[in-house]
Amino acid sequence: MPVFKTPFNGYSVKFSPFYEDRLAVATAQNFGILGNGRLHVLSLSPNPSQPFTEIAAYDTADGVYDVAWSESHDSLLVAAVADGSVKLYDTALPPTSNPIRSLREHTREVHSADYNPLRRDSFLTSSWDDTVKLWTLDRPSSLRTFKEHSYCVYSAVWNPRHADVFASASGDCTLRVWDVREPSSTMVFPPHELEVLTCDWNKYDDCIIATASVDKSIKVWDVRSFRVPIAVMNGHGYAVRKVRFSPHVRNLMVSCSYDMTVCVWDFMVEDALVSRYDHHTEFAVGVDMSVLVEGLMASTGWDELVYVWQHGTDPRAP
Amino acid sequence: MPPQNTGAEFGKLTNVDQQDAGEDASKQSSKASVFVNTEPMREEQVQNAVKFLSHPKVRGSPVIYRRNFLEKKGLTKEEIDEAFRRVPDSQPSEQTAGANQANTPDIQRPAQSQALQPGVSGSAGVTTLSRTSSRYSFHWSHALVAVGFLVVSGAGTAILIKKSILPRLKSWIRKIVLEEEYNQLESTDSKPTVVEEASKAAKAAAAAAVELAKANQEILTCRNEEKRYFLDAVSLLNQQMQEMKLMTNEIRRLEGNLEILYSSLGQRISNSMNSEGICIFLFRIHVVGKFIFSLLENDGGFASSSGASYSRREDYQVNQTSSKPFIVNGKRDYGLHSVTSSSQPASVEPSSAPHPKSYMEIMAMIQRGEKPSNIRDIDDSPPNPNQQPSNPRLAPRAKPWEVGQVQHNSTPVFQSQVNGKDLNSSVLDNSDNAVPRWQAKNARIREIDNGVENNGYNAASSQQPIKRTWVPPQPPPVVMSEAAEAIRRPKPLVQKEQILDDQSVHHSSDISDKVMESSELSKSEGQMEGSSTNAVLGSAEILEES
Numbered sequence: 104m105p106v107f108k109t110p111f112n113g114y115s116v117k118f119s120p121f122y123e124d125r126l127a128v129a130t131a132q133n134f135g136i137l138g139n140g141r142l143h144v145l146s147l148s149p150n151p152s153q154p155f156t157e158i159a160a161y162d163t164a165d166g167v168y169d170v171a172w173s174e175s176h177d178s179l180l181v182a183a184v185a186d187g188s189v190k191l192y193d194t195a196l197p198p199t200s201n202p203i204r205s206l207r208e209h210t211r212e213v214h215s216a217d218y219n220p221l222r223r224d225s226f227l228t229s230s231w232d233d234t235v236k237l238w239t240l241d242r243p244s245s246l247r248t249f250k251e252h253s254y255c256v257y258s259a260v261w262n263p264r265h266a267d268v269f270a271s272a273s274g275d276c277t278l279r280v281w282d283v284r285e286p287s288s289t290m291v292f293p294p295h296e297l298e299v300l301t302c303d304w305n306k307y308d309d310c311i312i313a314t315a316s317v318d319k320s321i322k323v324w325d326v327r328s329f330r331v332p333i334a335v336m337n338g339h340g341y342a343v344r345k346v347r348f349s350p351h352v353r354n355l356m357v358s359c360s361y362d363m364t365v366c367v368w369d370f371m372v373e374d375a376l377v378s379r380y381d382h383h384t385e386f387a388v389g390v391d392m393s394v395l396v397e398g399l400m401a402s403t404g405w406d407e408l409v410y411v412w413q414h415g416t417d418p419r420a421p
Numbered sequence: 422m423p424p425q426n427t428g429a430e431f432g433k434l435t436n437v438d439q440q441d442a443g444e445d446a447s448k449q450s451s452k453a454s455v456f457v458n459t460e461p462m463r464e465e466q467v468q469n470a471v472k473f474l475s476h477p478k479v480r481g482s483p484v485i486y487r488r489n490f491l492e493k494k495g496l497t498k499e500e501i502d503e504a505f506r507r508v509p510d511s512q513p514s515e516q517t518a519g520a521n522q523a524n525t526p527d528i529q530r531p532a533q534s535q536a537l538q539p540g541v542s543g544s545a546g547v548t549t550l551s552r553t554s555s556r557y558s559f560h561w562s563h564a565l566v567a568v569g570f571l572v573v574s575g576a577g578t579a580i581l582i583k584k585s586i587l588p589r590l591k592s593w594i595r596k597i598v599l600e601e602e603y604n605q606l607e608s609t610d611s612k613p614t615v616v617e618e619a620s621k622a623a624k625a626a627a628a629a630a631v632e633l634a635k636a637n638q639e640i641l642t643c644r645n646e647e648k649r650y651f652l653d654a655v656s657l658l659n660q661q662m663q664e665m666k667l668m669t670n671e672i673r674r675l676e677g678n679l680e681i682l683y684s685s686l687g688q689r690i691s692n693s694m695n696s697e698g699i700c701i702f703l704f705r706i707h708v709v710g711k712f713i714f715s716l717l718e719n720d721g722g723f724a725s726s727s728g729a730s731y732s733r734r735e736d737y738q739v740n741q742t743s744s745k746p747f748i749v750n751g752k753r754d755y756g757l758h759s760v761t762s763s764s765q766p767a768s769v770e771p772s773s774a775p776h777p778k779s780y781m782e783i784m785a786m787i788q789r790g791e792k793p794s795n796i797r798d799i800d801d802s803p804p805n806p807n808q809q810p811s812n813p814r815l816a817p818r819a820k821p822w823e824v825g826q827v828q829h830n831s832t833p834v835f836q837s838q839v840n841g842k843d844l845n846s847s848v849l850d851n852s853d854n855a856v857p858r859w860q861a862k863n864a865r866i867r868e869i870d871n872g873v874e875n876n877g878y879n880a881a882s883s884q885q886p887i888k889r890t891w892v893p894p895q896p897p898p899v900v901m902s903e904a905a906e907a908i909r910r911p912k913p914l915v916q917k918e919q920i921l922d923d924q925s926v927h928h929s930s931d932i933s934d935k936v937m938e939s940s941e942l943s944k945s946e947g948q949m950e951g952s953s954t955n956a957v958l959g960s961a962e963i964l965e966e967s
Contacts, residue, residue: 121815134780137787138796163801177815190801195811202801203808223817240810253489263822268456277492280456289457293493306822310455326456330495341774351821361774385777394820405777 105154105411106419111141113403115169115389120220121177123395124148125158128409131166135185140166142182144194147411155409159194161201171216174223175240181226183213189228189238208236208245215258221266229256235271237283249281251288258301264309272302278314280326292329294322301345307353313370315343321358323370334370338379344387350394357400359387365402367414382410382418458497466496470504 111130119125124147132138140163146156165186173179178195182202191204211232218226225246229235233252236245254274262268267283278299280290295316305311305323311333315321319339322332340362349355354371365387367377385406393399398414412418470491473479479487491501783793 120818120820132795133783133793134777136780136783138793139799161801162799164799174817176810176813178813179810184801190803191810193808193810195814196808200804200808202803203810204806205801205803220820243806253485263820265456275489275493277489282456288498291492291498293495296493306820327459329458386774395818397821405780 105147107143107145107155107409107411109141109143109403109407109409111139111166112385112405112407113389113409114167116401116403116409117170117172117391118393118395118399118401119172119177120174120394121172122146123393123399126391126401126409126411127170127172127180128403129167129170129182129389130403130407131168131185134405135166135168138166139164140184142167142170142180142192143409144180145409159192159198159201161190161192161198163190168212169215171218171226173226173240174218174220179240181216181218181228183216183228185212187211187213187230187232189213189216189236191240204243206238206243206245208248209234211255214255217258217260217269219261219266220263221261227259227261227269229259229271231255233273235259235269235281247283249288251279251291252277254298257299260303262304262309263306270302270304270312272299272314274298276316278302278312278324280312290326290329292324294324294332295320300342303346303348303356305348305353306350313346313348313356315346315358317342319343319360321346321356321368323356334375336368336370336375338366338376339364345390347390347392349392351392351397357390357392359390359402359404361386361388363387363404365390365400378414380412380418383408458499460497462497462500462503466494467500467503467507470494470496470501471507474504474508 107128109128109130111132112134113128113130114135115129117127119127126145126147128143128145129140130143131140142159142161142163143157144159146158148154148156161182163182163184163186165184167182167184169183171181171183173181176193178193180192180194182190182192184190187207187209189204189206189209190202191206192201193203196203209228209230209232211230213228213230215229216226224241225237225239227235227237233250233254233256235249235252235256237247237249238245249271252271252273252275256271256273259269259271262270269281269283271279271281273279276293276295276298277291278294279288281288294314295318297317299314299316302312302314305313310326311323312326313321313323319337319341321336321339321343323334323336324332336358339358339360341360343358343360346356346358349357354369355367355377356370357365357367359365363381363383363385365380365383367379368375369377380402383402383404383406385404387402387404389403391401393401399411400414401409401411402418403409410418412420473491474487488501491504496504786793
C-alpha cells in the first residue's frame with residue numbers, strides 16, 4: 104500500500120470526488136504551531152515503485168489545516184489556512200497562477216473547510232474566531248457569517264441530504280445544527296463534557312450525526328432525540344481528532360486519534376470496533392474514505408506520512 | 422430537474438402546479454423541521470437557569486458565556502430564551518417594565534426603580550403591566566404568607582416564654598433564697614477554718630519539696646545516660662566517615678575507567694547525532710550515571726565535549742522509558758511533560774496525550790520568543806485575484822448514497838459505478854441516445870462530453886474499468902448560485918425547484934406507467950434491468966433511476 108512522505112506534518116487528507124486516484128493533503132510545518140504550509144495534490148498510480156505522483160504542491164505562508172475539493176470543478180480546491188485566509192487553488196492552471204483566490208475574512212485560524220455536495224456551488228469554513236462562514240466561488244466575500252459559538256469552531260459539515268443544513272462542532276462543548284435559511288441555529292445540544300473536535304453526518308440516514316471529543320469517545324446521535332446518544336464508542340486512548348462516516352456502508356465509520364491509531368467502527372453492533380490500524384507513529388489527525396472507491400481510505404498524521412489503503416488490508420504492506 | 426422516485430410523489434406532481442408547490446413547500450418545511458427541537462420546555466430547567474442568571478456574579482459576565490453555560494447543561498434554545506426573558510435587567514424590555522412599576526406603591530425592587538424610561542409605547546406598556554400585575558399578585562401572596570408566618574411565630578414564642586421561662590424564674594428565685602439561708606449558717610463556722618487552711622498549706626509545701634528533690638535526682642541520671650549515648654554516636658560517626666572515604670576512593674577509580682570508555686565511543690556517536698539527540702543523551706547520562714554499567718547497554722555514548730559536566734545536572738527529572746536505541750526522527754522520548762502552554766487552543770486538547778519531543782521543543786522555543794529556523798518567507802497571495810477557475814472537465818458524479826433517493830438539487834447525476842457491479846450494455850445504448858438530446862439543450866455539455874475520458878481511471882487498480890455512460894446536463898449559466906438564492910429568498914427557491922421539477926415532469930409525463938416501474942427498480946441499488954426501452958424515454962428513466 105502506498106505511503107507518501109510529506110515534508111511537513113500532515114493535517115488533513117481528502118479524496119477527490121471526481122477522480123478515484125486523486126487526493127489532497129494539507130500539511131503544516133512545525134506541527135502547525137508556527138511555520139509555512141503546503142498543499143499536496145497526489146495521484147495514485149499502479150506502478151509499485153512509485154505509488155504516488157505529485158500533481159501539484161502549493162506553498163503557503165502559514166500552515167494549511169484543512170482542504171476541501173470542489174464538487175463542481177474537478178480541479179478546484181479550497182484550503183483552510185492558519186493565518187485566517189481561505190485560498191482557492193486550481194490544479195488545471197499553471198502553478199504560477201495559483202492561488203486564484205485568497206479570501207481574508209476570518210480573524211483567526213481557519214480550521215476546516217467543507218464543500219456542499221448537493222448545491223455544489225458553496226462551501227463552509229469554520230475558524231477559531233468562533234464563526235462559520237458561507238462562501239460561493241463567484242463572490243469575493245462571504246455570503247453569511249454564523250456567529251453563535253463561544254469558542255473555536257473545529258468543524259462544520261454539510262448534511263449530505265439536505266442542501267441547506269449543516270452542523271458545527273465547537274470547543275465550547277456544543278454541537279449546533281444550522282439551516283442557512285434561518286437567521287440562527289436551529290438546534291444546539293452538548294454531546295460531550297469536553298471540547299467537541301469533529302462531527303460528521305451519516306450519509307444514509309439524514310438525522311444521524313456522529314461527534315467525537317477530547318474525552319476520547321465517539322458518540323452517534325439522532326438529532327430528533329438528542330438527549331441520549333444512539334451509540335457511544337470508547338476505545339481510543341486519547342482525544343479523537345476526526346470521524347467520517349462511510350459513503351458506501353450505512354453503519355460504518357472511521358476515526359483517527361491522538362493515540363496514533365485509525366479505527367473503523369460499526370455503531371449498530373454491540374462490539375463496535377471493526378478494525379484498528381496503528382500505522383502512524385505520531386498523532387493521526389486526518390482520515391478520509393473515498394466516495395468513489397468502496398473501502399479505500401487514507402490517513403495522515405504528524406509523522407509526515409500519508410497512507411492509502413483498502414479497508415481490511417494492512418496499510419504498511421508494500 | 423431532480424428525479425422523483427416514489428410513485429406517490431410523482432402522482433402529486435402530475436396534478437396542478439400550485440398544489441405541488443404548496444405540498445412540496447410544506448414537505449420542505451416539515452423536512453427542515455426535523456432539525457429543530459420539538460421537545461416542550463422543561464420548567465424545572467428554566468427555573469434553574471433563572472436562578473443561575475439572577476446570581477450577581479453571573480450578571481457581570483458576557484451574555485454569550487451565560488448562554489454557553491446553559492447550553493452545556495443541555496438546555497434548548499427555547500428554554501434559554503425563556504430564562505433570559507424571566508430574569509430582569511438582562512434585557513432592555515425588562516427595564517421598561519420597571520418603569521411601569523414605579524407608579525405603584527409598596528413592593529418594588531430597588532434595582533428596577535433606577536431604570537426609568539418615561540417614553541414607553543402603549544403596547545409595551547400593556548405587556549409590561551400584565552407582567553407587573555402578575556408580579557404584584559406574586560408579591561401580595563408572598564406578603565400575606567410572611568405576615569401569617571410572623572403572627573404564628575410570635576404566638577409561638579409567647580407561649581414558649583410562658584411555659585419555659587417563668588418556671589425558670591421561679592426556680593432561680595428559690596435558689597437565691599436558699600443560698601442566703603445557707604450563707605447565714607456558714608458564717609458561724611468561718612473562724613476555725615483559717616487554722617485548718619494554714620496547716621494544709623504547710624503540708625502541701627512539704628510535699629512539694631519532696632517532689633522537687635526527686636525530680637532533681639532524675640535529671641541527673643538522665644544526663645548521665647545522654648552522655649553515654651552521645652559518646653556512642655560519635656564513635657559510630659567516626660566509623661561511617663572512614664567507610665565513606667573508602668567508597669569515594671572507589672568511585673573515583675571507576676569514574677576514571679568510564680571516561681576512558683566514553684572518549685573512545687564519543688567520536689562515533691557525535692557524528693551521527695544531531696543536537697537534539699545530544700540533548701537527550703545528556704539528560705539520560707545523568708540518570709544513567711547512577712547505574713554505571715547499564716549505560717553500556719545503550720547503543721552509544723555521548724558527545725565528547727561534556728566530559729564531567731553531566732554529573733552536575735541534578736535538577737532534571739527524566740523518566741527513563743527504556744533502553745531502546747535512539748532513532749533520529751523516529752520514536753521519541755515521551756518523558757517530558759513539562760511544557761503545556763495554551764498559546765493556541767488546539768494545544769489544550771492533547772494536554773493529556775504525550776507530545777512528541779520536538780513539539781515540546783518548538784513550544785519552548787516560541788515561548789522564549791525564538792522563531793524556528795526552518796520557516797521561509799512565502800508570498801502566497803494570488804497573482805491575479807480575479808482569475809477565473811478553469812472550466813470543469815468532468816461532470817459531477819453522484820454519490821453512492823444518492824442512488825435511488827429523492828434529491829433537491831438541480832444537477833442530477835447518474836452514477837456509473839456502483840460497488841463494482843456490471844453495467845448492462847443497454848445502458849450504454851440509452852446514454853448514446855440520450856446524450857445528443859441533452860447536448861442540443863446546452864452547448865457546454867458537448868464540450869464536456871467530448872472531453873470525458875477515462876482520465877484517471879486506472880484499469881490496473883482493483884476496480885473494474887469505468888465507462889462514462891451518460892453526461893448530466895449542466896444547469897443553465899443564467900441561474901444564480903443556489904446558495905445565494907436560498908439565503909435570500911427561501912420560498913421562491915422552493916418554487917424555482919418546483920419549476921425545474923415540472924420541467925422534468927413534462928419530459929416524462931407520458932410515461933407514467935414506465936416511471937412506476939422504474940421507481941420500483943430504483944429501490945434496488947441502481948440495477949438497470951428493464952430500463953432498456955425507447956431512447957426517448959431512456960433519459961427520463963435514467964433520471965428516475967438516479
